[in-house]
């Protein structure tokens with residue numbers, strides 16, 4: 063029987079502890095593992111920096127949900143990204159989006175300045191600029207969709223075909239579109255990344271990142287790089303992440319319906335110049351999003367306010383929406399993004415980023431309405 067991924071997630075791959083029968087996985091904290099009488103590892107575990115059984119179960123679950131032969135878990139999203147980017151050497155061409163998660167962009171700039179990697183940026187609002195920027199030296203293309211914090215939607219299948227033409231690998235940052243809604247590998251990507259701190263964990267109580275690979279050989283190489291860089295997830299965080307993943311489908315569905323209701327309600331509000339949300343039919347990426355985000359458009363939206371002053375005021379006046387960074391948790395967060403990203407950021411100063419949680423949508427709307435005034 064082919065089970066729906068929501069079933070596989072809820073049961074953590076029908077996990078039963080083989081010693082105790084426990085339906086919740088054991089938390090394996092050992093940093094080292096004793097060998098057997100023949101001086102062989104009893105299972106495959108040797109040392110904690112290479113992983114233990116809790117991390118292994120998490121990785122099996124992530125690989126399953128991302129429809130990948132292999133997945134790896136890291137101590138943060140940035141730990142996963144910086145470890146992956148170790149595959150680039152001097153002279154390699156790296157292509158990223160001009161607007162996207164600022165940490166990834168800053169790390170790419172660091173590699174360009176210090177390691178001889180050539181860096182180009184495409185414009186996510188004009189997706190054709192991705193294919194135009196590809197060269198025979200392009201080794202890796204990093205595509206985030208929906209793009210944080212404008213929520214432009216990029217067509218993964220089209221980008222994958224263009225990358226294949228020049229022999230470049232396509233990596234998709236699917237943090238805002240977790241596996242319950244988008245399957246980048248199935249759409250042709252080579253690597254899928256999640257900041258598991260966000261929707262995958264879902265409770266704002268852990269920092270982690272995951273990579274899933276189409277090529278087992280690349281997963282193998284990254285396993286080695288992760289051991290050397292020491293960027294593996296800690297067992298307790300892995301345990302919390304398994305726990306979070308069991309409710310991923312439920313949480314994402316609720317956040318998506320909440321966000322769509324809010325987006326529709328504030329679209330046309332006198333103090334809101336524009337609502338940026340892929341679920342709105344007028345959004346330029348709506349058609350692609352409908353095809354690519356099959357489990358909902360997610361809880362992330364941005365409001366372009368009538369002025370920077372309004373944006374600055376709203377984040378100081380909400381009572382329910384928490385003024386904090388990050389996203390994808392059960393609690394709703396609001397953020398005035400430009401001051402966070404700094405002067406070189408291209409984000410509009412009047413932009414408010416909203417991470418819609420799973421609370422009652424009436425309460426969320428009432429609070430937002432009183433704060434906007």
Ligand SMILES: *Cc1c(COP(=O)(O)O)cnc(C)c1O
Pocket residue numbers: 138139140141163165166206210235237238257258259260269270271389
């Ligand atoms: C948060 C985030 C990251 C970085 O992940 P951390 O877990 O914070 O290290 C990368 N990409 C996106 C889209 C993010 O939101």
